[in-house]
Amino acid sequence: MASNGPHLPALDGLRGVAAMWVFALHLFDEGSGHASPGYLGVDVFFVLSGFVLSHAYGRRLKDTGDYARFLRARLARIYPLHLLTLLVVGALVLLWPGFAASYGDVEERFGPAAFVAQLLLVQNWAYFLPTSFNTPAWSLSAEWAGYLVFPAFLLIAARGRHPFWLATGCMACLAALLLLWGVEEGGTGSPGMLRMAFGILAGCLVHRAYVAGYRLPPVPASLAILLLLALAHIPDASLIGLLGFPALVLLCARGDGPLARVCGARPVVWLGVISYSIYLWHWIVIQVAVRLPWPDAAEPVQPLVIVAVVIGLSAASYAWVEKPVRARVMRGGQAAAATPAHGAPVEAELSRRLP
Numbered sequence: 001m002a003s004n005g006p007h008l009p010a011l012d013g014l015r016g017v018a019a020m021w022v023f024a025l026h027l028f029d030e031g032s033g034h035a036s037p038g039y040l041g042v043d044v045f046f047v048l049s050g051f052v053l054s055h056a057y058g059r060r061l062k063d064t065g066d067y068a069r070f071l072r073a074r075l076a077r078i079y080p081l082h083l084l085t086l087l088v089v090g091a092l093v094l095l096w097p098g099f100a101a102s103y104g105d106v107e108e109r110f111g112p113a114a115f116v117a118q119l120l121l122v123q124n125w126a127y128f129l130p131t132s133f134n135t136p137a138w139s140l141s142a143e144w145a146g147y148l149v150f151p152a153f154l155l156i157a158a159r160g161r162h163p164f165w166l167a168t169g170c171m172a173c174l175a176a177l178l179l180l181w182g183v184e185e186g187g188t189g190s191p192g193m194l195r196m197a198f199g200i201l202a203g204c205l206v207h208r209a210y211v212a213g214y215r216l217p218p219v220p221a222s223l224a225i226l227l228l229l230a231l232a233h234i235p236d237a238s239l240i241g242l243l244g245f246p247a248l249v250l251l252c253a254r255g256d257g258p259l260a261r262v263c264g265a266r267p268v269v270w271l272g273v274i275s276y277s278i279y280l281w282h283w284i285v286i287q288v289a290v291r292l293p294w295p296d297a298a299e300p301v302q303p304l305v306i307v308a309v310v311i312g313l314s315a316a317s318y319a320w321v322e323k324p325v326r327a328r329v330m331r332g333g334q335a336a337a338a339t340p341a342h343g344a345p346v347e348a349e350l351s352r353r354l355p
Contacts, residue, residue, distance in 0.1 A: 008055070010252035011048060013263030016271030018044035019278040022136070023310065026286055027303055037229070037238035039187075040245075042139050043199050045279075047171075047245045049143060050203020051210070051253065053150060054157070058207065061151050074147045076329035078140055078276075079121070081322055085280045086118050089133045092288070099291060108132065130188045135283050138188045142196035150200070157204035164214050167205035167246035174198035175239040199245075206246045210253050218257030221247050225259060277314035277322060285310050 018041035025038025060066050093100045093110045100106050108114065114132035117123035124130040124141035131138050146153070160166045174194060183191045225244040232241030252260045262268060271278070289306050298305075 008253050008255075009269050010255055010260045010264035011052060011249070012272030012275075013265065013268035014044065014248065014252045014272065015048055015275045016268050016273075016278075017263060018042075018048070019275035019282075020271065023278060023282040023307075026283055027306060037232040037241050040232065040238065040241050043171075043174075043195055043242055044245055044248070045139065046143070046146075046196050046199025047167075047203040047206065047249050049146065050153065050200035050205075051207045051249050052203070053147075053200075054154065054204045054207035055210075057150075058154060058204075061154065067151065070150070071147060073330065074144075076326045078144070080325040080329070081277060081280055081317065082121070082134075082137055082140055083119075084317075084321060085134045085284060086115075086137070089284060090115065092284075099287070102291060105129065124188060124192050128189075130192065134280065136279055138192055139196070142192045143200075145193065146196050146200045153201050153204050156201060157208055160205060160208070163205040163212070164209035164216075164246060164250065167202040167209070168243060170198045170202040170205065171242040171245055175242045178239055202246055203249065206249050206253075210250060214250070215254065215256065216247055216250060218251060218260070221251055222257040222259045225251075274311075274314040274318040277317040278310060281313050281317060282310045285313065 021038045021041035025036050029036040029038060057070055061070060100110050103109050108129045109132045114123070114127065114129060117127040118133045118137060121141045121144045123132060124138045125145060130141065157163065177194055178187055178191060181191055187195055225248050228244035229241050232238045248259065251257050252263050254260070255264060285306055289302065294302055
């Protein structure tokens with residue numbers, strides 16, 4: 001299943017920025033009482049997913065065979081590392097009694113039901129503690145649900161006029177719904193499913209605007225996005241940041257403006273390449289690090305050590321787990337999909353790095 005368009009490197013960089021935003025939230029803000037919009041990095045992921053999946057598959061989901069290959073490709077992308085990190089947390093729970101005991105809800109967080117829910121990637125659908133085991137994986141569960149109904153998102157997006165403004169409206173509706181729900185930070189479970197649905201639909205709409213040639217004035221749009229993100233740091237106002245994400249994705253897709261140039265810089269793009277590993281490993285490393293005995297003299301550099309460990313581990317994880325396992329799974333699917341009677345070639349895996 002070939003890609004419908006060229007690789008867009010600034011989108012990789014934006015994914016890296018979003019992953020580091022979530023990482024910073026868990027490293028510095030969690031439990032501190034400081035109101036941070038870092039949790040909105042997950043909503044950037046959802047909008048990016050809608051855009052990139054539309055870019056790669058929008059014209060290819062024509063029959064059940066295409067749909068099955070799409071789901072196989074998405075599972076090959078997200079599941080191997082999810083399974084590995086789940087098993088790592090499971091090993092910590094079994095081999096380090098003090099780790100699990102430091103939580104007040106051990107059975108709900110680390111019990112058999114939670115493990116099975118995580119294993120099936122349904123923990124955010126109905127399970128009452130979706131942040132069990134590896135906390136960030138709740139969004140994978142929501143995203144997996146999004147993959148299952150992705151053709152419906154494409155159909156809905158195809159019917160809308162003025163897609164960019166509809167995308168911005170999607171994020172405004174999401175902000176309003178979350179406020180009415182009383183959820184501003186860390187919305188998992190049912191609010192998380194809303195975040196996924198509105199985010200992926202917004203991304204599909206932004207892709208329609210991109211294909212139609214819609215452009216934003218780069219500098220004013222970049223300044224408006226920065227203003228929204230600055231306002232999002234005001235206590236109880238973080239959801240306003242959602243309004244800037246459609247414009248941010250569109251600017252990065254086109255490579256327009258200063259924000260796109262930052263996201264397209266080589267170091268930032270490299271962070272984007274390993275961003276999925278960063279996202280799944282960072283919480284585990286933080287939880288282990290804060291439970292280790294650190295000398296008083298080393299405490300000031302603890303965050304730097306954690307960042308270095310997460311980046312190093314993520315680079316290794318991408319090279320030794322994500323790439324080879326995904327390639328192996330996709331090769332198996334290609335071999336099964338080949339039809340020698342018609343001389344059909346084996347399909348090539350997407351060259352673009354998908355979220």
